[in-house]
Amino acid sequence: MPDRLAPRPLPRRDWLGLAGFWSAGLAILGSIAGMAQLPKPRVTPEASSKVRIGNPSEFMPGSEKILSQNNLRVVSTSQGIAAMSLACTHLGCIVQPSQDGYICPCHGSEFDPNGNVTGGPAPRPLKWIQVSQAADGELIVDMAVEVQAGQFYQIV
Amino acid sequence: MASEGMNAFWENIKTLPRTFRQAVFRHDAPTSDRTRSQAVFANFFLHIHSARVHPHSLKLTTTWGLGVSLIAQFVILSVTGILLMVYYKPSVDMAYTSMKDIHYVVPTGRFIRNIHRWAAHLMVITVILHMARVFFTSAYKSPREFNWLIGMILFVLTLALSFTGYLLPWDQLAYWAITIGANIAASPNELVHALGLPTAFNVGDIQKELLLGASTVGQDALIRFYMLHVMLLPIALTMLAGVHIWRIRKDGGLARPEGTPLPMGKGVGTEIPTYQNPQTATSKTYGLMCLVRDKSPQTDVNPDETAPSWPYLLRAELLVFMVTMLVCVLLGMLFDAPLTEPANPNVPENPAKAPWYFLGLQEMVSYSAFVGGIVIPSIAILGLILIPFLDREDERKGIWFSSSRGKRIAALSVWVGALCAAACVAFPVTFGWLRNWFPSIPQIIIIAVNPGSILTVLYMAWSLYILYTSQSTRLSAIALFTCFLVGFVILTYVGTYLRGPNWNFYWSQSQWPAH
Ligand code: FES
Numbered sequence: 125m126p127d128r129l130a131p132r133p134l135p136r137r138d139w140l141g142l143a144g145f146w147s148a149g150l151a152i153l154g155s156i157a158g159m160a161q162l163p164k165p166r167v168t169p170e171a172s173s174k175v176r177i178g179n180p181s182e183f184m185p186g187s188e189k190i191l192s193q194n195n196l197r198v199v200s201t202s203q204g205i206a207a208m209s210l211a212c213t214h215l216g217c218i219v220q221p222s223q224d225g226y227i228c229p230c231h232g233s234e235f236d237p238n239g240n241v242t243g244g245p246a247p248r249p250l251k252w253i254q255v256s257q258a259a260d261g262e263l264i265v266d267m268a269v270e271v272q273a274g275q276f277y278q279i280v
Numbered sequence: 281m282a283s284e285g286m287n288a289f290w291e292n293i294k295t296l297p298r299t300f301r302q303a304v305f306r307h308d309a310p311t312s313d314r315t316r317s318q319a320v321f322a323n324f325f326l327h328i329h330s331a332r333v334h335p336h337s338l339k340l341t342t343t344w345g346l347g348v349s350l351i352a353q354f355v356i357l358s359v360t361g362i363l364l365m366v367y368y369k370p371s372v373d374m375a376y377t378s379m380k381d382i383h384y385v386v387p388t389g390r391f392i393r394n395i396h397r398w399a400a401h402l403m404v405i406t407v408i409l410h411m412a413r414v415f416f417t418s419a420y421k422s423p424r425e426f427n428w429l430i431g432m433i434l435f436v437l438t439l440a441l442s443f444t445g446y447l448l449p450w451d452q453l454a455y456w457a458i459t460i461g462a463n464i465a466a467s468p469n470e471l472v473h474a475l476g477l478p479t480a481f482n483v484g485d486i487q488k489e490l491l492l493g494a495s496t497v498g499q500d501a502l503i504r505f506y507m508l509h510v511m512l513l514p515i516a517l518t519m520l521a522g523v524h525i526w527r528i529r530k531d532g533g534l535a536r537p538e539g540t541p542l543p544m545g546k547g548v549g550t551e552i553p554t555y556q557n558p559q560t561a562t563s564k565t566y567g568l569m570c571l572v573r574d575k576s577p578q579t580d581v582n583p584d585e586t587a588p589s590w591p592y593l594l595r596a597e598l599l600v601f602m603v604t605m606l607v608c609v610l611l612g613m614l615f616d617a618p619l620t621e622p623a624n625p626n627v628p629e630n631p632a633k634a635p636w637y638f639l640g641l642q643e644m645v646s647y648s649a650f651v652g653g654i655v656i657p658s659i660a661i662l663g664l665i666l667i668p669f670l671d672r673e674d675e676r677k678g679i680w681f682s683s684s685r686g687k688r689i690a691a692l693s694v695w696v697g698a699l700c701a702a703a704c705v706a707f708p709v710t711f712g713w714l715r716n717w718f719p720s721i722p723q724i725i726i727i728a729v730n731p732g733s734i735l736t737v738l739y740m741a742w743s744l745y746i747l748y749t750s751q752s753t754r755l756s757a758i759a760l761f762t763c764f765l766v767g768f769v770i771l772t773y774v775g776t777y778l779r780g781p782n783w784n785f786y787w788s789q790s791q792w793p794a795h
Contacts, residue, residue, distance in 0.1 A: 163504075164486070168494045192626050215463035215649055217456065217628040229630035230460060231646035232783035243715060244783075245646055247470045247723050 173268035180205070180263060180279045190221070196253070196265060204276035207253045207265045208239050214246040226250070239273060249273055316590040326594070330529050332586035333593045336536040336678070342417070343534065345600035346410035352604040353403040354517070360396040361510065364389075368448065370506040372499045375450035376622045383619060394612035400442050402608065404637045407438045408765075415667070415761050416690070418677050418754065419535035425668035427527040430520055432665050437517045439637065444509035446635055447502060455623035456632040458497050458505070462488050464645060464653035471650055474724040496625070536678040630781045639775025640768050643705070646783050647713070647730035656736055660764060667761070671753040686758050689746060693759045697766030700738045704731040705774050709785045739763040 175194050183189065183200040190197050195210040195218050210219050210226070217230035225236040234243035239250030254269040255277035292299070302308075305323075310316040317331035336342060367386050369378040382389035411431065414420055420428035447458045466484035493500030528534065587593075620629070634642045644652030681687040708731050714721050742763060747756035780786040781793060 215460045230632045
């Protein structure tokens, strides 16, 4: 009589056993793939990227303002109005005005008044941001929409 | 009749203390080597030790107690961390004030928070020292390559635990460190822009979003970091540390030189068991080792070469634990953990500095975010992981620096590593860098050719030179690892003490401009 407890090779065609093995493996992989989706939000929970910055009359041509609430610099010329982000393109610190433009406190990137990089590790110029007008005439800046440097919005 | 039952019952009550103790411990107070061994393997908490240990492993100079100290620190961190969780509120509106409560109102709150912080800093230092100890005594060699890899993961987990804890107070320090950290995760975008690839290749954005749960640091980031800090990372660390320690045991204890002499008769091995045939032995030998025929764990080795873990090893471990505890408590009494102003997304600190162990990285990041923050650290970690697979010279395990030649090369590498690092920092400070000379240079060149990447290349060249001249992979590994350590120390020093507002170079903080 063969010893019931002695180890035996698994029959090669143990269909049920293999099915169990593979289905468990696939189920684990599938659920990991499913769970991996969870941390990536479909909608980010922040407030809208559009901010109202005031009436055009508050921005006289030839003037410029720093809106520190939104980390923005707004320039007004005879061509129109433009907004530039003050978030450093290196790692996101807020740049400070300096003698010849802007300087970043975190790793010393330097920018000229138009936001072009003049020194330090920043890989790109400061972002210029889209300006538009609401139906009531108030100016709107969409922080999420980048425009070409030097692009001004004509006030209607 | 009834009185017999009563008597037995009475008897049971009288013996209750003893029977209860036996139910818990299953043995009496150990009096001989054998019963001490039994005490070790009959106890859930002690059985991670082997019952006996080689005297070499007990010597202070073998380990300096660093591994055990790490466990002690982790235990201290877990206990104090759980206590802090009683009052901490992971919400952007309440986190800062709850830290203030812990600091000023909660009984012992400040003390516990201080201990938590100091133990965390100690853990980062100790994990680096422990890695250096293992490396320089060649304890990473076969069959321990995989355990070295687990150690590397534990190293990264330790840094991640420290960093995720950094956000929780929601003060200025925390807010800007995480902003910078998250943007480093997004920095592969730099390459995408520099190469002019479409924005669909912006993996950086995905990484950043996964970390923050949003595009800026806010409530979602705080919850994510909290969850990582108190659950995910500690669980991962506990499990891997378990594997790490178990593996040491399975590999036959700590690495030691071949033929280490046995200090018999010095109080160790008072009772010498003889090798027993498992079939005929009247009682269990102190291990099942005699059933296996394998190189590891130590089998077929005369058991009298070892000392019982109880009391020698346990006593040493307790001592390390107490010293660690003492250091944490003293530091916690003397120095308060800082709390800066509440987080302000509009004004970064100037200079905005990361925790000290990342300041070397911040120095490199200040040349290029992508290369300094992602490429070089990845190369460093990968290189460290690969060391045991590239250096497979099998002799002279467990000896510091392997040989006197190894010692000389390590000493030389300290100088080479320090000079290269100092030069790579000093050159751009004095002469500026590519963009200062060629203002319209393409960004891709600035990304690739920066002081950090040059330093990395210099270190690799040095270790290849040692490989070429000595024809020894071990000596080459010593050269590279020493350079890595020295570079880390120098860059950390520069980032901590020589960088001031706007990341400018200052010889001392007294020269910082007043705002
Ligand atoms: S974030 Fe501006 S230089 Fe680094």
